[in-house]
Amino acid sequence: MSTTMLSEPPNESRAAERLQATMxxxxxxxxxxxxxxxxxxxxxxxxxxxxxxxxxxxxxxxxxxxxxxxxxxxxxxxxxxxxxxxxxxxxxxxxxxxxxxxxxxxxxxxxxxxxxxxxxxxxxxxxxxxxxxxxxxxxxxxxxxxxxxxxxxxxxxxxxxxxxFPNVEPPHYLRQLNPELYEQEARRVQARFDEAVQLAEQAFVEELAQLVSHLTERLSGHEDGKRKVFRDTAVGNLQEFFERFRLLNIRSNDQLDDLVDQCQQIVTGIAPQQLRSSSHLRQQVATKLSGVQSVLDGLLIDRPRRQIIRVPK
Structure with a gap:
């Protein structure tokens, strides 16, 4: 997998448009x-x-x-x-x-x-x-x-x-009153939604990385020679993330979508009690999640910092 954090500009631009039209x-x-x-x-x-x-x-x-x-x-x-x-x-x-x-x-x-x-x-x-x-x-x-x-x-x-519900769109009256100012405000709003796409991607990646890291550490780690305590919430929190991602995903980053799908496939159908009772299953799931975690860690470290150009008010 590529470790590029952000999608190509056309895909991202479409995501910003979807965000503005649906949110x-x-x-x-x-x-x-x-x-x-x-x-x-x-x-x-x-x-x-x-x-x-x-x-x-x-x-x-x-x-x-x-x-x-x-x-x-x-x-x-x-x-x-x-x-x-x-x-x-x-x-x-x-x-x-x-x-x-x-x-x-x-x-x-x-x-x-x-x-x-x-x-x-x-x-x-x-x-x-x-x-x-x-x-x-x-x-x-x-x-x-x-x-x-x-x-x-x-x-x-x-x-x-x-x-x-504050209005974040340019005031409609400006279209007739001052078309040039209206276009300036429209560009400023578009820049805001472009940045919102980046913020959404970053938030999803950081949360998924944290959840995967925690679950992997619980499954594979030991304390004083004993396996670490594994709680149902370690899996439950991931399931909640999948639901929220499905609801709020703006489809701006194909790689992020693939990583979420991989994580969901790894834990789907596996109950927490199964992980507690089977060392083999614990190791199997931990190994698969470690592969996903390494990619997520790369995204967090290597993602490029794009400059957001703000249009002056």
Missing amino acids: CATRIGFVWLGTRKTLSSSQKAQAAESFGAAGEYLSAGKKLLDTRHPRFQAVNALKGQIRKYWTSLSLPYPEPGIRLIRRESVDPFQNQMQYFEEELQQAVRLLDEEFANLQAAAQERLGELYNEADYPDSLVGLFHVGWE
Whole structure:
């Protein structure tokens, strides 16, 4: 196999066009209660005195609430679940905070995000039931550093997730108002989608390489003379990757497509328990995956750095 990371420009150009025609931009944002607060000047001076330091050279803060409480952890866990869901359904885009999802996924995405918001508000209401106890514990823990003004009357309404579909295409009104500026914006957007193709390829290659490397190491490695622990997720995570790649693949890199197909053929039909119970099967799968891993490692090391020409705004 060739170790060239990126496809020829015509193939890539078609991929960028497909990306632009079939994807839409999304952005999510969180409103989240801060649980740490910087100490006041007098408090920092008091703390510095105990260390024989100057207050102006001390950076210190206090933890307002115990975030290890199960109900607080439940609220914070939802934030991670939301980000994971959004990432699993989308491809990167070269503007901060924006990712691309398939247009046919907009309705499912909208419904799931509404569900997450409802679930989040329910978790916040349960947390709010414990808020008085959490505040009392904070008062006891912080001592003289406790300040009731640092705390709201209620936690309801202080956690929120929002989402939107920002327009990344050139404004249509420019076509009539200023055709030259419209063409300039169209070229800028095209450059963004060209770069998005590269980002998608890079993300897929890096994730596949990590998953294959981990599974190969688990299958063939030893610790203290014993085989390393092998968990079902080592295979399950690969299967999830195959599903996401099938959903989001923009067909920009034939070599990447072939590598994903090879990996899928190697592990298809093999249950984790089979790998645990058969040393021969473990070695066979590990050997095949090592061949794929060597190609992936070459892609990660040798891929050329193409220059993205940005059209000035």
